[in-house]
Amino acid sequence: MPDKRNNEATPNEAFQEVDERQRAATPYSNLFRDIAIRMKPSADNRLSELGLSPQQGQMLGYIYMFQERGIIQNDLAKRFSRTNASITSMLQGLEKKGYVKRVVPEGNERKKMVYVTEQAAPLIAEFDNVFLELEHRVTAGLTPEEADTLLRLLEKVRDNL
Numbered sequence: 065m066p067d068k069r070n071n072e073a074t075p076n077e078a079f080q081e082v083d084e085r086q087r088a089a090t091p092y093s094n095l096f097r098d099i100a101i102r103m104k105p106s107a108d109n110r111l112s113e114l115g116l117s118p119q120q121g122q123m124l125g126y127i128y129m130f131q132e133r134g135i136i137q138n139d140l141a142k143r144f145s146r147t148n149a150s151i152t153s154m155l156q157g158l159e160k161k162g163y164v165k166r167v168v169p170e171g172n173e174r175k176k177m178v179y180v181t182e183q184a185a186p187l188i189a190e191f192d193n194v195f196l197e198l199e200h201r202v203t204a205g206l207t208p209e210e211a212d213t214l215l216r217l218l219e220k221v222r223d224n225l
Contacts, residue, residue, distance in 0.1 A: 103198055110194045114187060119144070120158055121191060127164060127180050128188050134167065134177030163187065 111121040141151045158164040163184035166176040203211045
């Protein structure tokens with residue numbers, strides 16, 4: 065409770081006031097953060113049930129996009145903004161689970177191509193279902209036109225970054 069003699073706010077009230085000012089000053093950042101915080105647990109929980117970390121799930125999905133030709137570790141490091149050592153460690157964990165394989169192409173010993181294994185195929189389908197469910201939750205209550213507008217606006221935001 066504030067000290068009425070000198071109008072000082074309690075620490076909790078001062079924190080709430082700062083939080084309200086920040087929310088008013090950065091409404092877009094706050095909304096994006098709040099949405100991400102609400103979306104993340106359902107995907108993370110399902111990945112955890114499958115024995116994967118969120119990073120491993122993201123990496124498997126990304127590798128799968130390049131399944132036909134493979135992808136090199138260096139490209140994964142760039143995509144996920146991680147060191148090659150970090151990517152190597154993550155790939156080793158996925159290899160131990162039987163979800164990825166690294167292949168050294170003939171004539172290029174330094175370049176390892178990464179592929180998703182057949183054992184991981186059902187996981188990829190499960191990831192797709194998890195994210196499809198999230199998409200439905202995100203757009204629930206929107207008209208098709210509103211959903212299209214939201215998508216176009218988010219693409220513009222992404223392209224600005």
